[in-house]
Amino acid sequence: MRTLDAHPSAIGSPVVSPGRLQSLTQAAYWLIPPLLCFAIYWQGLTAWFQADDFAWLALRLDVHDWHSLLHALFAPMAQGTIRPWSERAFFLVFESLFRLNALPYRICVFLTQCASLTLLAAVTRRLTGSRAAGFCAAVLWIVNSSLVTAMAWSSAYNQVQCGLFLLTAFWFFLRYLHSGRTSDYIWQWIVFVLGFGALEINVIYPALAAAYALLLCRKRFLSTLPLFIPSAIFTVVDRMLAAPTAAGAYALHFDRALPATFATYWQWALISEYLPAGWNGRLEIALYAGLTLFLLLFAIVRARRHDLLPLFCLAWFVIVLAPVLPLRDHISNYYLTIPTIGLAILGAYALVLLWPQSVAWKLLAVAVAALYLIPMARFDRIATRWWNQRSWAVEHLVLGVERAHQLHPAKTIVLDGVDGTLFWAGIFHHPFRLFGVPNVYLTPGSQDRIEAHDATGQVADFVLPTGTVLQAAKSDRIVVYQVGPNRLKAITSRFENTAIASLKPELPRRIDALNPLTDYLFGPEWYPPDGSSHWMPRRATLRIAGPQTPGERLYVKGFVASAQSSQPPVYLLLRVDGMRLSEAKVDFKGAGFEVSYPLPNEFVGRKELFVALAVDRTFQFGSDTRELGLNVDLIEIR
Amino acid sequence: MAIETTRRQLLIPTLALCAAACRKSEGNLSDFTEEEPAHLSSQIHMADPRVASQLLSGWYQVEGNAWRWTARNFAAVLRPPPGSSSLGATLRFSLTVPDVIVQHLNSVTLAAAVGNLRLSPETFLHPCDAVYTRDIPPGVLSGESVRVDFALDKSMAPDGPDGRELGVIAHSLSLETK
Numbered sequence A: 001m002r003t004l005d006a007h008p009s010a011i012g013s014p015v016v017s018p019g020r021l022q023s024l025t026q027a028a029y030w031l032i033p034p035l036l037c038f039a040i041y042w043q044g045l046t047a048w049f050q051a052d053d054f055a056w057l058a059l060r061l062d063v064h065d066w067h068s069l070l071h072a073l074f075a076p077m078a079q080g081t082i083r084p085w086s087e088r089a090f091f092l093v094f095e096s097l098f099r100l101n102a103l104p105y106r107i108c109v110f111l112t113q114c115a116s117l118t119l120l121a122a123v124t125r126r127l128t129g130s131r132a133a134g135f136c137a138a139v140l141w142i143v144n145s146s147l148v149t150a151m152a153w154s155s156a157y158n159q160v161q162c163g164l165f166l167l168t169a170f171w172f173f174l175r176y177l178h179s180g181r182t183s184d185y186i187w188q189w190i191v192f193v194l195g196f197g198a199l200e201i202n203v204i205y206p207a208l209a210a211a212y213a214l215l216l217c218r219k220r221f222l223s224t225l226p227l228f229i230p231s232a233i234f235t236v237v238d239r240m241l242a243a244p245t246a247a248g249a250y251a252l253h254f255d256r257a258l259p260a261t262f263a264t265y266w267q268w269a270l271i272s273e274y275l276p277a278g279w280n281g282r283l284e285i286a287l288y289a290g291l292t293l294f295l296l297l298f299a300i301v302r303a304r305r306h307d308l309l310p311l312f313c314l315a316w317f318v319i320v321l322a323p324v325l326p327l328r329d330h331i332s333n334y335y336l337t338i339p340t341i342g343l344a345i346l347g348a349y350a351l352v353l354l355w356p357q358s359v360a361w362k363l364l365a366v367a368v369a370a371l372y373l374i375p376m377a378r379f380d381r382i383a384t385r386w387w388n389q390r391s392w393a394v395e396h397l398v399l400g401v402e403r404a405h406q407l408h409p410a411k412t413i414v415l416d417g418v419d420g421t422l423f424w425a426g427i428f429h430h431p432f433r434l435f436g437v438p439n440v441y442l443t444p445g446s447q448d449r450i451e452a453h454d455a456t457g458q459v460a461d462f463v464l465p466t467g468t469v470l471q472a473a474k475s476d477r478i479v480v481y482q483v484g485p486n487r488l489k490a491i492t493s494r495f496e497n498t499a500i501a502s503l504k505p506e507l508p509r510r511i512d513a514l515n516p517l518t519d520y521l522f523g524p525e526w527y528p529p530d531g532s533s534h535w536m537p538r539r540a541t542l543r544i545a546g547p548q549t550p551g552e553r554l555y556v557k558g559f560v561a562s563a564q565s566s567q568p569p570v571y572l573l574l575r576v577d578g579m580r581l582s583e584a585k586v587d588f589k590g591a592g593f594e595v596s597y598p599l600p601n602e603f604v605g606r607k608e609l610f611v612a613l614a615v616d617r618t619f620q621f622g623s624d625t626r627e628l629g630l631n632v633d634l635i636e637i638r
Numbered sequence B: 001m002a003i004e005t006t007r008r009q010l011l012i013p014t015l016a017l018c019a020a021a022c023r024k025s026e027g028n029l030s031d032f033t034e035e036e037p038a039h040l041s042s043q044i045h046m047a048d049p050r051v052a053s054q055l056l057s058g059w060y061q062v063e064g065n066a067w068r069w070t071a072r073n074f075a076a077v078l079r080p081p082p083g084s085s086s087l088g089a090t091l092r093f094s095l096t097v098p099d100v101i102v103q104h105l106n107s108v109t110l111a112a113a114v115g116n117l118r119l120s121p122e123t124f125l126h127p128c129d130a131v132y133t134r135d136i137p138p139g140v141l142s143g144e145s146v147r148v149d150f151a152l153d154k155s156m157a158p159d160g161p162d163g164r165e166l167g168v169i170a171h172s173l174s175l176e177t178k
Helices: A020-045 A053-062 A066-074 A084-098 A102-128 A131-142 A145-152 A154-179 A182-195 A200-216 A218-241 A257-270 A282-304 A309-324 A340-354 A359-407 A420-425 A431-435 A466-474 A492-502 A516-521 B002-022 B049-054 B099-105
Strands: A412-416 A440-442 A478-483 A488-490 A510-512 A539-544 A553-559 A570-576 A584-586 A592-598 A609-615 A631-637 B043-045 B055-063 B067-078 B089-097 B108-114 B117-124 B128-136 B146-152 B169-177
Touching (some): A053 A084, A053 A154, A084 A154, A102 A145, A102 A340, A145 A154, A145 A257, A182 A218, A200 A218, A257 A309, A257 A340, A282 A309, A282 A359, A309 A340, A340 A359, A359 A420, A359 A488, A466 A478, A539 A631, A553 A570, B043 B049, B043 B067, B099 B108
Antiparallel strands (some): A510 A631, A539 A609, A553 A592, A553 A631, B055 B067, B089 B169, B108 B117
């Protein structure tokens, strides 16, 4: 355990002399890091929602009673994550109180980060025995570019909150090492266990505590071992709940890419990821090599003098980063939010030890600090502004659609001029559900302006086929808006006239069965779609364009109703232009079903196919007297 | 000392949070869109108050937030949809002939006129949901609006406390370009 007495030469005056100046110094000591946080990231404070935020904001729509509330809070969601405090409760509570007023959410994030900065200063002071080191650690951490995402995007609150849990638990652990009080040990346990509700990374806390004890307070090492039990249990449960991901961005790769991934994170931890292209080159390499050399040499020199604190700081970086290193295809700078705490403590410790030395060492300390701080702070602000402006563009789009729905509640909203940024940060995440607007589409050709993201979804799901647009224009069922920088501009009349003059009435090869504008493609047998279901009875018909090339198949996709999940499979028979295709078994084991049929080559190039569907058995659910066959979501030839 | 200072640090942002809470309402959204000049609709859903002014005569108040009773004669004005002057259009009137009408009148015949063009009538012998659909040839629809007149051959006379003359139940009316 390091104390003030351990480094008398390295430490500033430990305290407290009476007088006003002393009070002001005290206040400045604790307030400057949070103020710096606001100064650098203030545009994150005024940012609106974007991307995954909308999924969390929509959680409220699924909460109807205590059972659904518990489900919303604790059921595993994307990639099997369970983050009740930092995602579920955070968005549920704030959405209930403030709806889409983003400022309170952002204030909460900033408050949490301010608390973490204060804790980091206190932890560092206790580790190094230096008040100045505590201050420097907080400053070095807050300027690190890995914090930009967390400080500008509400969905990254899990990183900020988990940092607070880890620092608090570690703070109690240090108090316990110093005092030996059981209460501190118990508080450490409580905070540690609660931390699992913030982020899975919390699982590494026992390794942090054990590493510290092993390196700097070996007599307490055994007290850290029981902490591994909750982590082991959590890991087992988490792996059981997480869907296996053999491919895609969240697949784990334990291969030769691990060192390269680590090197990328190490670079981002020292040099801003947001450096402009002009910086790439010698200057960036020199900066990277210089900072790396400085930290490693410092750690080696101190280790040779039996001071293992720098090694612990490096261990903090490696231990916290370790769980995300196998995510070879999902390297994100915000994963560095908590690991960089270790480097901030290391850097601060180095600076305060160099400062009392000769002028040359002082100059080195100033130079190293400046080379790290100035580019980081500068480009943090630029990156935060980018997040901020993107969120505002999404806000204008989303609230514009809400306004359009207020004015035209019976019509389908179609957007023109959407680019990739707006699509992937907004539309793709279905923000309009929040206002009860289920269907918002893009004009034909929009996919040409939006880059594809294979891992996350298809732009085509949102683009209306030309024939459908033409049909909708003729029946005055759409309102069309051009996306502008500040507002949506209605262009319905111009668009409809152009569409009727230029678009051909061709049938689509992909039919979104839930889109009310495609109703002209379905026979009269179908029950009307209601936004989330489109049921066919025992037999039903539809029209679709023929395949473009030989070998294409006809796919039928749909949902399984909860009452169907206990039913045996049904067989779906298709006839296309009178020709019987093979029967397909529709299983009700999952949340949805998909069956496909090979299409004879003679259908290739046909402008219209008449498809007749028939199931061998129908259902009746509860008080619904309808004879229900299948709930179809998509019919597609590809 | 650290804890006390932290408390003070938290006070100001907490007050800001409370102030932000007072701004709960999302406010006026009118700045978020720039609308086209108002024009008539080609489609009338009977419960939509925004197009109620296009129902000229012979329509009673909205019931069940979905439909209206008509009188024996009723009329509305619609916008000719884009391209309809050259391509022609389809008139669709979605209605219900209720049991009570058939019981009292045995059958009912609906006729319509779009502008000066008379459309062929249709007779309903049984209670049913129906769509009265007629083609409008090119050249008939021009200008910003067109009047559509409907006439039933008979209606239910005012009876008891309900002093209304009742025809059929209307759901929606639209013109669509062919």
